[in-house]
Amino acid sequence: MSPAKNTKESMKFGKQGRLRNTMTAAGFLCVPFVFYCVFVILPVLQAAWFSLFKWKGLGPLTNFVGINNFLKIFADPVFRIALMNNLKIVILSLLIQLPLSLFIALIIGRRFKGAVIYRAIFFLPYILSEVIAGVIWSFIYNPQIGIQNTVLADLIPFLASFPFLGSQHTVFYSIFFVLIWKYFGLHMVIYIAGLQGISQEVEEAARIDGVNWWQMNWYIILPLLKPTIYLSVFFSIVGSFQTFDMVWAMGRGEPVNAAETMVTYMYKFGFQRFQLGYGSAVAIVIFLITLSVGLIYNKLTAEKGE
Amino acid sequence: MTIGENKSILIAKYVLMTFFALLTLFPVFLVIFGGFKSLAQLRLDLFGIPDPVMWSNYLDVLDPKRSVFFKNLVNSTFIMVMTVAIGVVFSSLAGFAFSRIDFPGKEIFFGFFLVGLLFPPAVAILPLYVELKALHLLNNFFGVILPQVAFALPFQVMLTRSFFNQIPVELEEAATLDNCSSFKFLIFIVMPLSKPILTTVSILAMVGSWNNYFLPLLVLNEERFFTLPMGVMSFQGQYIYNWPLVLAFISLAMIPAILFYMLAQKHIIEGLTGGAVKQ
Numbered sequence: 001m002s003p004a005k006n007t008k009e010s011m012k013f014g015k016q017g018r019l020r021n022t023m024t025a026a027g028f029l030c031v032p033f034v035f036y037c038v039f040v041i042l043p044v045l046q047a048a049w050f051s052l053f054k055w056k057g058l059g060p061l062t063n064f065v066g067i068n069n070f071l072k073i074f075a076d077p078v079f080r081i082a083l084m085n086n087l088k089i090v091i092l093s094l095l096i097q098l099p100l101s102l103f104i105a106l107i108i109g110r111r112f113k114g115a116v117i118y119r120a121i122f123f124l125p126y127i128l129s130e131v132i133a134g135v136i137w138s139f140i141y142n143p144q145i146g147i148q149n150t151v152l153a154d155l156i157p158f159l160a161s162f163p164f165l166g167s168q169h170t171v172f173y174s175i176f177f178v179l180i181w182k183y184f185g186l187h188m189v190i191y192i193a194g195l196q197g198i199s200q201e202v203e204e205a206a207r208i209d210g211v212n213w214w215q216m217n218w219y220i221i222l223p224l225l226k227p228t229i230y231l232s233v234f235f236s237i238v239g240s241f242q243t244f245d246m247v248w249a250m251g252r253g254e255p256v257n258a259a260e261t262m263v264t265y266m267y268k269f270g271f272q273r274f275q276l277g278y279g280s281a282v283a284i285v286i287f288l289i290t291l292s293v294g295l296i297y298n299k300l301t302a303e304k305g306e
Numbered sequence: 307m308t309i310g311e312n313k314s315i316l317i318a319k320y321v322l323m324t325f326f327a328l329l330t331l332f333p334v335f336l337v338i339f340g341g342f343k344s345l346a347q348l349r350l351d352l353f354g355i356p357d358p359v360m361w362s363n364y365l366d367v368l369d370p371k372r373s374v375f376f377k378n379l380v381n382s383t384f385i386m387v388m389t390v391a392i393g394v395v396f397s398s399l400a401g402f403a404f405s406r407i408d409f410p411g412k413e414i415f416f417g418f419f420l421v422g423l424l425f426p427p428a429v430a431i432l433p434l435y436v437e438l439k440a441l442h443l444l445n446n447f448f449g450v451i452l453p454q455v456a457f458a459l460p461f462q463v464m465l466t467r468s469f470f471n472q473i474p475v476e477l478e479e480a481a482t483l484d485n486c487s488s489f490k491f492l493i494f495i496v497m498p499l500s501k502p503i504l505t506t507v508s509i510l511a512m513v514g515s516w517n518n519y520f521l522p523l524l525v526l527n528e529e530r531f532f533t534l535p536m537g538v539m540s541f542q543g544q545y546i547y548n549w550p551l552v553l554a555f556i557s558l559a560m561i562p563a564i565l566f567y568m569l570a571q572k573h574i575i576e577g578l579t580g581g582a583v584k585q
Contacts, residue, residue, distance in 0.1 A: 018408075018409075018410070021407050021408055021409050022409040022410065024403075024407055024409075024488050025403045025407040025409040025412070026409075027489075028399045028400065028402055028403035028407070028488070028489075028492075029399070029400055029403045029415070031396065031399070032396040032397075032399055032400040032459060032463075033400075033415075035396065035452065035455060035456045035459070036419065036422060036456050036459050036460075038437075038456070039430075039434065039437075039452055039453045039455075039456035039457070040422050040425060040430060040453075040456050040457060040459075040460075041421075041422070042433070042437070043430035043431075043432075043433035043434040043437060044425050044429055044430045044433075046430075046433035046436075046437075047429060047430060047432060047433050050432065050433060057436060104323070104326065107319050107322075107323060108323060112319075118323050118327055119575070120571055121327045121330055121331060122326070122327065122330055123575060124330065124331070124334070124564070124567065125330060125334075126578075127513065127563050127564070127566075127567045127574065128517075128560060128563060128564075129516070129517035129518075129519065129534075129535045129563075130517065130519065131517075131519045131535035131536075131538055131539055132535065132538055132556060132559060132560060135538055135539070135542050135552070135556055136333050136334070136337050136556060137333065138542070139336075139337065139340070139549060139552070139553065139556075140333055140336065142549070144349065145348055145349055145352070145549050146352070147352065181330065181333070185330075186578070186579070189575055189578075189579045190579050193579050213315070238426075241426075242426050242428055244428065244519075244520055245519045245520060245535075248519075248523075249519075249539060263428045263520075266428065266431075266432075270431070270432045270435075271432075271435070271524060276432050276436070279432050280432050280433065283428060283429045283430070283431070283432060284429070286426075286428060286429060287424075287425065287426070287429040290426065291424060294424075
């Protein structure tokens with residue numbers, strides 16, 4: 001990718017030029033490189049190392065427990081709830097959020113008067129932080145003040161003052177709804193960007209052949225949009241495994257761990273109970289799950305010719 | 307209107323889209339209007355127009371003696387500005403080296419940077435905390451800024467490198483003839499030509515830093531260091547029974563992001579999606 005000229009130049013100047021280039025590169029790279037190593041690579045390696053110990057964060061690492069932390073993680077029912085919740089976020093996002101975003105993108109993505117305004121509105125929640133989104137919806141879900149106190153109470157009386165975030169049966173889905181609200185605009189915008197890359201001529205040709213809106217989208221647009229869809233699915237999957245802020249803002253995974261995610265679980269063990277060895281093991285599990293799902297996904301989509 | 311689409315379908319589309327748009331906006335408006343209501347009205351009349359209009363909620367939040375809002379705002383701004391500034395400098399330097407300079411081991415080093423794309427901050431957060439403690443960076447803004455910069459770096463370097471690759475070689479030849487050093491070439495020629503990508507890098511860093519909660523939550527424990535998302539959480543905890551006041555705080559906390567969005571919407575949407583899609 002890099003311009004061929006650099007190679008030529010260094011050949012022209014021979015050894016001296018090469019050395020000079022190396023010095024220049026070192027000058028440019030050294031500070032960013034040190035930063036990257038100190039704050040990214042080193043902590044990741046340390047997490048792998050800590051995960052083999054029972055360690056409270058103070059004093060030397062002496063209590064080597066091998067893979068015991070990992071066995072404990074998978075034996076813990078709370079972790080299993082957390083893992084299941086993350087998987088549910090992944091799957092429900094693919095089933096509900098992305099189709100919704102795609103549907104909206106197909107409608108407003110091309111030849112739609114006022115599309116700019118609709119796009120701006122749909123994207124708005126994405127620029128708000130998860131914390132703000134979470135607190136806004138905590139208010140709306142609030143049984144004394146929120147929406148069910150006013151609207152739902154009239155429509156469905158038994159839902160009056162129902163604590164959506166206070167019940168273990170509804171808390172997860174209530175939070176998931178907010179995740180859709182916050183992120184559907186992002187995926188919509190990605191799809192719109194993909195749609196703009198599809199040549200108008202294809203569409204014109206199909207239109208002359210008399211296909212209708214559904215046929216057009218199903219047989220012509222969607223196949224061409226595949227690379228964009230693959231990308232948005234990838235973002236959605238990887239992001240789903242990192243869910244923390246919103247769950248934390250909407251009740252910290254409670255009640256009875258019903259809304260726990262892997263990262264809130266890690267946070268609780270790492271920073272509230274100061275089990276840094278165990279917490280690191282959870283971090284490594286999160287990383288390995290994300291990585292392997294990501295790799296499998298990439299392999300599957302690559303085999304389909306992308 | 308197009309063939310195969312009659313008027314009623316078009317109307318149905320607008321009705322549906324408008325419905326979704328209202329559904330998207332209604333929580334935001336509910337919060338902003340709620341901030342102007344009294345607690346009694348909020349309880350009884352969620353959707354009504356504020357009556358009487360309670361300016362006092364907003365004024366209380368804005369009063370530095372009574373609320374930490376301004377302190378939070380300043381803290382978030384400082385962290386964001388520093389994160390963006392350092393990020394732009396670092397990603398330009400590294401992107402330039404990987405794009406424009408030929409040195410042994412270049413591909414390996416670049417690959418080593420790209421590995422960072424695999425690690426979400428959550429993976430490193432516990433050891434990072436231990437490290438920041440040892441470096442005396444807890445309760446220090448730079449304890450948030452520096453890791454934020456480092457974690458954003460791999461993606462930023464990927465963006466700058468591929469953009470710098472497109473800058474014509476002739477420019478560099480001319481610059482070399484004029485005895486212009488690589489560093490000067492980067493500062494005076496490459497960076498001004500790279501405004502689009504540096505805008506993307508900045509916007510990604512701005513939004514990431516402004517909305518970050520996880521890292522500040524660990525690093526900044528004293529209230530005087532709190533950022534806006536932390537302020538929202540702690541204010542809500544503090545005034546759990548005074549929702550109008552909390553809603554006023556949330557509304558004011560949303561304003562900088564919404565204003566910025568309204569002013570730079572095109573850049574933000576392109577930056578956040580184009581930056582990813584083009585790769």
